[in-house]
Structures are given as structure tokens and as C-alpha cells.
Amino acid sequence: MKGILLVNLGSPDTPNPKDVKRYLGEFLMDERVIDVPLWARTLLVKGIILNTRPKASAKAYKKIWWDEGSPLIVLSERLQEKVQNKVDYPVALAMRYGSMTLKNGLQELVDKGCTEIKTIPLYPQFAMATTETIDVKIDELVAEHFPQVKITRTPAFYKREDYINALSASIGEVLNGLDYEHILFSYHGVPERHIRKSDVTNGNCKMDGKCCFKKGSPQHEFCYRHQCEITTINVAKKLGLKNGTYSTTFQSRLGFDPWLKPYTDRTIERMGKEGIKKMAIVTPAFVSDCLETLEEIAMEGEEIFHEVGGEEFTVIPCLNERDDFAQVLTNIIEEWAKTPENAMV
Ligand SMILES: C=CC1=C(C)c2cc3[nH]c(cc4nc(cc5[nH]c(cc1n2)c(C)c5CCC(=O)O)C(CCC(=O)O)=C4C)c(C)c3C=C
Numbered sequence: 001m002k003g004i005l006l007v008n009l010g011s012p013d014t015p016n017p018k019d020v021k022r023y024l025g026e027f028l029m030d031e032r033v034i035d036v037p038l039w040a041r042t043l044l045v046k047g048i049i050l051n052t053r054p055k056a057s058a059k060a061y062k063k064i065w066w067d068e069g070s071p072l073i074v075l076s077e078r079l080q081e082k083v084q085n086k087v088d089y090p091v092a093l094a095m096r097y098g099s100m101t102l103k104n105g106l107q108e109l110v111d112k113g114c115t116e117i118k119t120i121p122l123y124p125q126f127a128m129a130t131t132e133t134i135d136v137k138i139d140e141l142v143a144e145h146f147p148q149v150k151i152t153r154t155p156a157f158y159k160r161e162d163y164i165n166a167l168s169a170s171i172g173e174v175l176n177g178l179d180y181e182h183i184l185f186s187y188h189g190v191p192e193r194h195i196r197k198s199d200v201t202n203g204n205c206k207m208d209g210k211c212c213f214k215k216g217s218p219q220h221e222f223c224y225r226h227q228c229e230i231t232t233i234n235v236a237k238k239l240g241l242k243n244g245t246y247s248t249t250f251q252s253r254l255g256f257d258p259w260l261k262p263y264t265d266r267t268i269e270r271m272g273k274e275g276i277k278k279m280a281i282v283t284p285a286f287v288s289d290c291l292e293t294l295e296e297i298a299m300e301g302e303e304i305f306h307e308v309g310g311e312e313f314t315v316i317p318c319l320n321e322r323d324d325f326a327q328v329l330t331n332i333i334e335e336w337a338k339t340p341e342n343a344m345v
């Protein structure tokens, strides 16, 4: 029998510093997130970050926490329910980090009799720190605990027409009738080094805004920067946004290495100083609203904008449990189930 495992990032169990520390410890010790040798990662994460960050992060989590729990988890659960109502196969939900483990998610499907599982990372764009770490962990778990299960991965869905339509609709509904001067497409950042590492061609993305737009390059399948830029371009085309009224930026950097630029916070500040009064912002690297959208963008971003003279700061929600987004995932599942290789089982 077939089954589906939706996978998102995860959240701490509670917004208390102890739980935030445990969660950040697991997340940041992942070699595909902080990709330095183990000794250096241990020193950085256990020696520095976990002694300084959890208190501040917990404070931020407390500001956005819901009665039902972490917004990211609650919204992912609602999405799972929506997809489950649309397909005949069991649909489970797991998180890469935290208590809702990938192992439990796989076990839940195996207990229901599933022998063929399609994993769907809830990330529209591929990154070493998101899609790749899920794929690798699933392979490890299957080899160790579920050797009878056949896994099918799902590639990043950033350029699917149904996804671009859903994202454009979610943005268009807010922009329609809104008086705004500029819309920022703000994606979670990654260190530039991550883009070079995941470049299958070893061609080294030059970060100069050119190679990411080269037509037909095999680099693009694993180039997060390319996939973010193309997401923006496709939505802008669909919505008929005029050149100069939209741009792509990257948020949430950590540490001192160069991350993908331009940085969201500095762009908000610069545009406010240049006289933009009405800004809209959307965060298409996240399918579920979370700390990085509800606190970093909707609270900190707005504060930066107002400090430099900005007046209206409109935050567009993530796709969350929208029906058209649940339908995108349903289409992905049905296309997989219909392929001749899978159709009979
Ligand atoms: C596209 C999705 C994400 C990428 C790529 C990503 C990379 C990445 N993140 C960190 C460090 C942190 N991220 C944190 C929170 C966080 N990150 C994502 C998504 C991506 N991260 C989400 C959805 C969230 C929110 C989780 C939630 O519970 O709501 C945090 C924790 C918060 C904080 O203390 O600021 C850290 C730290 C690195 C180093 C990284 C590397 C590429």
C-alpha cells in the first residue's frame, strides 16, 4: 500500500528556554545546517550558541506561540488534514527536528500497512539545510529500521504551475486594492558556501546574479538562489508586477559568514530611508507561518520600517492550509501514484 509523509522543519515543544535549547541543539548540530567539521560545530553550537541564544529565541517564540502550540506545527497539521481529505492514501506528518520525528512518521505509515512511501519536504525550493537533510535522514532510517519500505523522494516544487498559481493567488488577494509601492519577496537565507557545496556541476554559482539566470543549467536543480529568484520572477509574471516594484531578498542570517544577499532587514531599512512609505512583504520559502515570518518579519521588520519613516507594512501570510496549496500537494501525490511503475500497487 502507498502512503505519504509530509515533512516540515519542526519547532520546540514549548517556548521555554529549556525546550528551545534542546530543539536548537538538534537543529544546529546537523552537518547540513552548520556545515563545518564536527569539532568546530560542537564548539560553536554547544560552546557558544546554546549558551547565548535560547533565552532570546524563547522570548521570540513566546510572542508568536498559540494556545494550540507552535504555529508551524499547528498549520502543518491543518495542511495534513486537508490533504488527507483529498487523497485515498494515508498521509502522515513529521518534522526533521523535535518530537514529531521522521522515525515516528514512517512507523505510523508502516503500521497502517504502507510499503511504498512518498516523502514530501514542505519546502518549495531545494536547500542543503532543508530538502537534502530530510532525504538523507529518511534514507538512514529506512536502511536501519524499515528495509522493506520503498521510498520515493519529491523534488523541489518551486516551478510547478499549480504552485505558482496558488502562491500568486495568495499574494494577489492581498495586493488587490492595496495601495503599496514595493513588494519584497523575502526568502530564508543560507550561507553562500551552501550554494557552492550543493552545486552538482562544481561550476560554483558566482553569486553575481548571472549564473542563476543561465537557461538550462544542470546547476539549477540544486541551486537555492536560482530557485528563489525564479519563484519571484514567475509570480511577478503571473501577477503582472512592474519592474522596480518588487525584489528578492534573504532573511534570518546567523553568524559572520557571508549569506545570500541582499539582506531583508537592510533592504527594508534602505527602502524606508529612500522614501518608500508603503511596503508589502511575502515569504515564499516557508509554506507555514512560523517564528521567522510572524516575529522576524511581521514584528521586527515592521519596527525597522517604521523607525526609518515607513508607514504601512503589509505582511502576506504563507500558503498555510489554503485549499489551492493542499491541491498542489494532492496533484503531486496523484501524479506519483499514476506513473506506470506505481499504478498497479
Ligand atoms: C527555507 C527554509 C529554511 C532554511 C534554508 C533554513 C536554514 C537555516 N536556518 C538556520 C538557523 C535557524 N533557523 C531558525 C528557525 C527557522 N528556520 C526555518 C527554515 C529554514 N532554515 C524555519 C521554518 C524556522 C522557524 C521554526 C519555528 O519553530 O517556527 C532558527 C531558530 C530561531 C532563532 O533562534 O532565530 C535558527 C537558529 C541556519 C543556521 C540555517 C542554515 C542554512
Ligand SMILES: [Fe+2]
Residues within 6 Å of the ligand: 188, 252
Ligand atoms: Fe532557519
Ligand SMILES: [Fe+2]
Residues within 6 Å of the ligand: 205, 206, 207, 211, 212, 213, 219, 223, 225, 226
Ligand atoms: Fe547560480
